[in-house]
Amino acid sequence: MAKIELSNISHTYNPNDTNPTYALNPFSMTWENGKRYAILGPSGCGKTTMLNIVSGLVRPSKGKILFDENDVTDLITEERNIAQVFQFPVIYNTMTVYDNLAFPLRCRNFSDQKIEERVKSVSDTLRLSSFLKSPARKLTADQKQLISLGRGLVREDVAGVLMDEPLTVIDPDLKFRLRRNLKEINEQYKTTLVYVTHDQNEAMTFADNIIVMDQGEIVQVGLPKDLFERPRTTFVGYFIGSPAMNLFETEASSNDCVKINGTLIKTNTNLSKLKDKKIKLGIRSEFINLAEDQKHNLLSVEVDKVEDLGNYKLLTAKMGELTIKSKINREIEVPSSDVKLHIPADKCCVYDNEILI
Amino acid sequence: MEKLYKFLKYTFIILWTVFIVAPFLWAISTSFKDFQSVNSKVTYIPWLDFEPTLEGWRVLVKSPARGGVDIVEPYFNSLFVTCTASLISIVLGTLAAYALSRFTFKAGFVRNNDITFFFISQRIMPPIVLSIPFFIFLSTIGLLDSLIGLVVVYIVLLMPIAVWIMVDFFNRVPKELDETALIDGCNPYQAFYKVVLPNSIPGLIVAGMFCIIFGWIDFFFAFILTFTEVQLLPVKVVALNSSITPWWSLSASALISVAPLIIVAFVVERYLSKGNLSGALK
Numbered sequence: 236m237a238k239i240e241l242s243n244i245s246h247t248y249n250p251n252d253t254n255p256t257y258a259l260n261p262f263s264m265t266w267e268n269g270k271r272y273a274i275l276g277p278s279g280c281g282k283t284t285m286l287n288i289v290s291g292l293v294r295p296s297k298g299k300i301l302f303d304e305n306d307v308t309d310l311i312t313e314e315r316n317i318a319q320v321f322q323f324p325v326i327y328n329t330m331t332v333y334d335n336l337a338f339p340l341r342c343r344n345f346s347d348q349k350i351e352e353r354v355k356s357v358s359d360t361l362r363l364s365s366f367l368k369s370p371a372r373k374l375t376a377d378q379k380q381l382i383s384l385g386r387g388l389v390r391e392d393v394a395g396v397l398m399d400e401p402l403t404v405i406d407p408d409l410k411f412r413l414r415r416n417l418k419e420i421n422e423q424y425k426t427t428l429v430y431v432t433h434d435q436n437e438a439m440t441f442a443d444n445i446i447v448m449d450q451g452e453i454v455q456v457g458l459p460k461d462l463f464e465r466p467r468t469t470f471v472g473y474f475i476g477s478p479a480m481n482l483f484e485t486e487a488s489s490n491d492c493v494k495i496n497g498t499l500i501k502t503n504t505n506l507s508k509l510k511d512k513k514i515k516l517g518i519r520s521e522f523i524n525l526a527e528d529q530k531h532n533l534l535s536v537e538v539d540k541v542e543d544l545g546n547y548k549l550l551t552a553k554m555g556e557l558t559i560k561s562k563i564n565r566e567i568e569v570p571s572s573d574v575k576l577h578i579p580a581d582k583c584c585v586y587d588n589e590i591l592i
Numbered sequence: 593m594e595k596l597y598k599f600l601k602y603t604f605i606i607l608w609t610v611f612i613v614a615p616f617l618w619a620i621s622t623s624f625k626d627f628q629s630v631n632s633k634v635t636y637i638p639w640l641d642f643e644p645t646l647e648g649w650r651v652l653v654k655s656p657a658r659g660g661v662d663i664v665e666p667y668f669n670s671l672f673v674t675c676t677a678s679l680i681s682i683v684l685g686t687l688a689a690y691a692l693s694r695f696t697f698k699a700g701f702v703r704n705n706d707i708t709f710f711f712i713s714q715r716i717m718p719p720i721v722l723s724i725p726f727f728i729f730l731s732t733i734g735l736l737d738s739l740i741g742l743v744v745v746y747i748v749l750l751m752p753i754a755v756w757i758m759v760d761f762f763n764r765v766p767k768e769l770d771e772t773a774l775i776d777g778c779n780p781y782q783a784f785y786k787v788v789l790p791n792s793i794p795g796l797i798v799a800g801m802f803c804i805i806f807g808w809i810d811f812f813f814a815f816i817l818t819f820t821e822v823q824l825l826p827v828k829v830v831a832l833n834s835s836i837t838p839w840w841s842l843s844a845s846a847l848i849s850v851a852p853l854i855i856v857a858f859v860v861e862r863y864l865s866k867g868n869l870s871g872a873l874k
Contacts, residue, residue: 290775291774292771292774292775311779311780312771312774312775313774313777313778313779316777318775319771319772321768321771321772325769325771325772327769327787327790329790329793339775339776339777342776342777342782383772386772386776
């Protein structure tokens with residue numbers, strides 16, 4: 236268990252090229268001891284590179300890594316005492332399940348008694364107890380992944396457990412239970428957990444803090460609520476949430492108003508410096524509702540389609556060229572023709588050059 | 593249709609079995625014949641067609657002074673050279689293959705694949721090309737006509753096979769396996785011998801089998817690089833032939849030459865049919 240600090244880290248896989256492409260652009264970040272972090276981003280955005288740098292499998296081109304203020308940049312993986320679980324199960328085929336789980340402890344010369352105690356505890360948590368004597372290669376894919384996960388959790392003193400999309404091969408029911416188990420383990424042992432995923436629900440339900448990455452950049456770090464309500468860039472707005480955030484190209488027409496297809500929409504953002512500049516207005520479909528008795532901030536739209544998605548209705552509406560999506564309570568009847576939608580000013584996000592103002 | 597398929601299948605299998613087994617049966621029967629039974633008329637069944645004798649076998653163990661040919665010493669020479677060279681080739685070849693599979697080498701335009709090809713190219717060349725350099729090399733270091741000299745040459749011949757098979761094998765072992773071992777607390781050497789190597793036993797067995805076969809059956813270098821001090825089995829077996837071909841002792845020696853390979857084949861077959869050549873991942 237440790238505080239993990241990444242200081243001015245950047246990495247390129249082709250450092251000798253005249254114009255190297257960076258898998259990770261320079262960034263600094265601190266992972267506090269005992270917290271849960273999720274790294275979220277599309278494939279190829281540098282998530283795995285970041286984990287490999289922390290675990291020591293990759294040496295960063297620039298920057299330092301500190302575990303509890305100690306510089307570990309030059310330490311090899313073995314000396315960092317860190318656990319990492321990969322996307323696909325990696326097991327030691329020639330060993331039994333017990334030996335697989337005991338392996339990290341044996342490598343570090345723990346006593347047999349301690350090993351047995353830890354293996355028992357971890358195998359109970361992961362419901363692997365009845366397989367302990369079976370050869371690991373005979374298990375199913377999701378059981379094998381549990382072994383990988385178990386090897387990560389079996390050491391109590393690890394600096395952190397890094398997980399690279401570990402639940403991809405696990406079925407949904409077990410996935411849900413495992414996420415809860417991981418949370419419990421984190422609360423019980425105060426292990427720093429870092430969880431890479433491209434599934435936003437997984438990230439939102441699991442983590443205290445979410446790190447959103449795109450093209451080697453860290454775009455936003457924050458609580459799930461912040462990421463949802465105040466995405467720092469249009470990318471975050473687009474990437475997080477389902478459906479993606481509504482984004483309208485517009486321009487500021489007064490100190491706090493923008494014009495969408497001729498209709499003035501008031502925001503809570505000061506736009507005085509952006510007058511006549513091209514900006515974007517973003518609003519979550521969750522915050523757009525059918526107008527009841529509101530007088531302002533209304534958009535007259537044409538209903539395109541209404542999909543019943545079980546727990547809510549998704550209204551897709553057209554306003555000229557614009558498409559607007561709104562999540563509506565499934566009890567509410569949506570007229571099939573023209574409707575007015577209310578855009579709450581306090582939920583509007585204004586983006587200048589794709590960045591939140 | 594299914595019956596026809598079955599019929600054709602079994603016919604083919606029976607024909608193929610006869611094709612493989614017949615020479616063995618012929619050799620076994622001939623090895624128990626004497627001059628008379630071989631040369632007079634065609635005979636097949638012992639005691640009915642001909643009177644079996646152990647003469648063909650006895651000649652092989654009798655010393656030349658007593659009219660024999662003594663293949664015992666060449667037999668053990670061959671065993672020693674083949675096993676030693678195979679073992680060293682497998683150890684060195686496996687290490688080289690692991691490095692070629694896991695690390696990136698660059699020297700000018702030379703890359704990993706070029707180095708692997710360089711190893712294999714030793715086997716692509718006709719052996720005659722290598723014979724003169726080997727001859728000069730061994731005579732320079734004074735190892736011509738010696739067991740050690742042969743071991744050195746055979747390592748050069750067998751290691752490419754080991755490297756070739758093991759590079760391909762290690763490439764199929766996911767590198768996450770090594771990385772997991774490092775994360776679990778192994779140093780790179782422990783990761784290799786505690787985790788990667790036990791996972792590679794099927795590959796090692798296949799490589800070992802090929803080394804043993806190619807080492808055991810080599811006649812060319814054994815013939816060129818030895819004279820009187822040291823003789824290997826293939827050379828001795830060929831030397832059995834004289835103005836009158838001793839079919840009986842030739843057959844007997846052929847059978848005991850093949851015996852070790854048959855044993856190797858039976859042992860290895862278990863591992864080959866298991867099909868678990870890879871799969872630590874997924």
